[in-house]
Amino acid sequence: MSAPDESSTVDRHPGLLALTVGAIGVVFGDIGTSPLYAFREALNLSAADGVVPSEILGVLSLALWALILVVTVKYVLFLMRMDNQGEGGVLALTALARRALGMRSRIALVLGASGAALFYGDAIITPALSVLSAVEGLRTIPGGADAIGEHTIITIAIVILVGLFLLQSRGTAHVSRLFGPVCILWFLVIGGLGVWHIADELSILRVFWPAYGVSFLANHGVLGLFVLGAVFLTVTGAEALTADMGHFGIRPIRLGWFALVFPALALNYLGQGALALSTLEAATARGIKFQNADWFFLMAPDALRPLLVILATLATIIASQAVITGAFSLTQQAIQIGLLPRLRIRNTSAAFSGQIYLPAINWLLLVGVLVLVVQFRTSSAMAAAYGIAVTGTMVVTTLLAYIVVRHVWRWSRPSALAVILPFLTLDSIFFGANILRVIEGGWVPLVVAAAIGFLIYTWVRGRGIVRAFEQRQSIPLADLAAALAKRPPERVEGTAVFLTANPEHAPGALLHNLKHNKVLHEKNLICTVRTADRPSVAPEDRVKAKPIDDNFVVMVLTYGFMETPDVPRDLGLAAAAKQRALNPAKISYFIGRNTLKPDADQGMPLWQDRIFMFLQRNASDPTDFLRIPPGKILELGEQVTV
Structure with missing residues (x-):
C-alpha cells in the first residue's frame, strides 16, 4: 500500500508560525465555538426525566471520543493526506476522484454535487446558531435573565449578522489579520476555564475511558441515539480542516489542532462536565431538582462573564466569516466545473486572489440566516437542525475517500475497505442519529440541500441538452477550413476570437457569421476555456495553440478550478511568447448565445424548462466571467428547444 507523501503539498507561503496562527483564526472557528452549545444540548436531551452522574459522564465521554475519532483520526491524520495539489474540500476531492x-x-460528480448542496445548509445554520448562542450568554450575567428578554437577544443577533453580511463586499483582507490572535485568545480562555473547574472534580478525567459512552448508549435505547445526534455538534466544522488546506498547508493545520485547539476543546468540555457534576451533587444534597444550564458561560466568574460574552461574540463572528468565505469559494469551484451557472464574482483584494465576493450568494445566505433566527428564536431550538447537513457531507467525503484510496493510491480492495468501512460506519451512525431529529428542525438543511441539488441537476441536464443540439448543428472545423480554402469568402481586417466549448467543430457563431455576414477575418482564433481537475495551472501550461491552416488556429486555455479566467490577458501573453502581433484594438470576440424555447414534448418537463431558462437568463454575462471588454463582444445564435 502507498499513499502520497506530505511533501507533495505545496507550501505557498513562508513561515510555519504565521501560517499556524492564520489557520487557528480561519480553520478552527466553527469547531472552536461548539462548546457554546454542544454539551448543553446533549445533556438537555438526557435531562427530560432527571439526570444521574453516569449520564453526565456518558455524554461527556461520547463528546471527547467524537473529537478523537472523527476529527483527529479521520480528518487530521487520514483525510488531510488526500490533497489535490495542496487543495482540499469536497469538490477538490471530487476532481481527484473524477480524474482517477x-x-x-459520473458517480464522483454526483457525490461532489451532493456534498456541495449539503454544505449550503451548513452555511446558513452556522452563523445563525453560533452568533445567537453567544448573544444568549447575556442572560447568564447576574440580573441578565430578568432584564434581557428573548426579543432583545434576537434583535442583537440580527444586527450583528446583518452587519457581518454587509461588510462582505468590502473584503476581509485587513480585519482577517485579527482572526488568528482573537481565536488564540479564545482557545486559551476556554481551556483555562476548563482547567479551573476540572480541579474541583478531578474524577471527571475518567470519561476518557470509552466504556462510559458505550454504556450510556447501551442503556438508553432510542434516547441514546437522540443524544448521539446532539453530541455530534462537538465536531461540526471538521470539514474546514481539509477545505482550507490550500490556504495554509497540512503542517500548520495539524500543529494548530494538536498544540492548541484539541487540548483547549477537551479541557473545556471536561470543565463543563465537572461543573455539571458538582452542580448535580449539590442539588441532590439539598433535595432539589437538577436544572440543565448554560454551562459554558457559568464556568466564568460573575464579574468576568460580560467579557466572556464579548469574546464569544467575536469568536462566533469569525466562525461565521469562515463559513461565508467557504460558501464563496465552493460556489466559484462549482461554477468552474459546470455545476452551477456563472455568477458575478468580485475580487476584494489586489494581493490575495482567494479574496472573492459573490453578491448573489451573500444575500441569499443572509436571507436564510435571518429566517432561521426569526423562526427558531433560540439556539437550543436551532441546534436540532445543525447535524444533518454536516453528517451528510461527511458521508459523501468518506465515499469519495474510498475512490481516492482505491484508484489514486491504488490500494487493494480489502485494504481500502478495511480503512474506509470503520469511518463510513461511524459517519452512518451519526447520520442516522441526526435523521431522528428531522421533525425538530433537521428538515431545514435537507430542504436547502434538496433545493440546491435540484438546481444543480437542472443546470447540468439543461446544459447537456443545449450542447447536444449544438453538436448536431455543427460541422468539423477541418472540413470547414477545407471548404473555405476552395471557395474563400471576402476577408476583413483584424482578428476574430470565436469562443466555443468544442474546438474540434466549427463554433455556431462562426457559421452564423459566414452565413449572414459572408465575411472571414484576417486572423481567426477558435478559443476554448477548460477547467482542469486541479486547483491551479502553471503559466506555461495555460495556452495550447494548434494551427488548422492559414485561416484558423485553435487556442485551448486551461484554468484550475480555483482560478478566474482572463481570456484577453492570456491570449495576449500567448501571442507575445510566440512573437506574434495581436493588436487588442482590432480584436472582436464572438460567442454563441442561443434563445431557449420550452417544449413539453422534448427534453425536460415544461416546468423544469422554465427553471433552466431562469438560471440561464440570470447567469452573469460571459464577458464578465471571461474578463472580455463589453464593447468587443458579438453574440450570435439561434433558437434551441429544451
Missing part, C-alpha cells in the same frame, strides 16, 4: 475514474466519473 475517467469515463466512470
